[in-house]
Amino acid sequence: QVQLQESGPGLVKPSQSLSLMCSVSGASISSANFYWSWVRQHPGGGLEWIGYISFRGTTYYNPSLKSRVSISRNESKNQFSLTLNAVAAADSAVYYCARLQVVDSTSYGMDVWGQGTTVTVSS
Amino acid sequence: DLQLTQSPSFLSASVGDRVTITCRASQGIGSHVTWYQQKPGTAPKRLIYLASTLQNGVPSRFSGSGSGTEFTLTINNLQPEDFATYYCQQPNNHPRIAFGGGTKVEIK
Numbered sequence: 001q002v003q004l005q006e007s008g009p010g011l012v013k014p015s016q017s018l019s020l021m022c023s024v025s026g027a028s029i030s031s032a033n034f035y036w037s038w039v040r041q042h043p044g045g046g047l048e049w050i051g052y053i054s055f056r057g058t059t060y061y062n063p064s065l066k067s068r069v070s071i072s073r074n075e076s077k078n079q080f081s082l083t084l085n086a087v088a089a090a091d092s093a094v095y096y097c098a099r100l101q102v103v104d105s106t107s108y109g110m111d112v113w114g115q116g117t118t119v120t121v122s123s
Numbered sequence: 124d125l126q127l128t129q130s131p132s133f134l135s136a137s138v139g140d141r142v143t144i145t146c147r148a149s150q151g152i153g154s155h156v157t158w159y160q161q162k163p164g165t166a167p168k169r170l171i172y173l174a175s176t177l178q179n180g181v182p183s184r185f186s187g188s189g190s191g192t193e194f195t196l197t198i199n200n201l202q203p204e205d206f207a208t209y210y211c212q213q214p215n216n217h218p219r220i221a222f223g224g225g226t227k228v229e230i231k
Binding site: 048063096100101107108109110111113116 | 124157159165168169172210212215219220223224
């Protein structure tokens, strides 16, 4: 059974960097056909895709966040991480990590999600 | 930039009803739509992918259809556990993975 678990600080000061980790069990982040994603949800709001890192290590980001976002991975620990720089109150949200299933350039959506972690940006 | 517009954003229904949620894309996206269900305080759950393929374990009262720019999620014989928020998604990154705004299904 594949499980994802987010971890990281729940409170970040404005202008600082937000760093979250997603630990994966039951599957390897280097396995073909999976892209490891971050999605956020503002309070009472909808879902926003942040970006992902592929099984090859290639990254893709939401253009609206691209200048502030970085996603990396640690294959030996089977983890991937999110860094969001220069945060503001508008970055307060629940952050989810999720597995995106892609086969032969066809995406099947996100089949496994972490439980989510709440991040508040406040001084 | 691709936009996904869901309608309605809110609907009130009774147990046993049939409900239909629409997702319209601003440009053609073939059959590349995924539907999710989200209950309060929990992560989204994939229900349907490639517009009409039911995720293993999802009840058959859920169905999806459509292609191109218009897609629908239908729930037949609405059950108490189906009251939730539903999202459509275009899961290919051209240039970004897009979600619809969501449809909240509440008990009448």
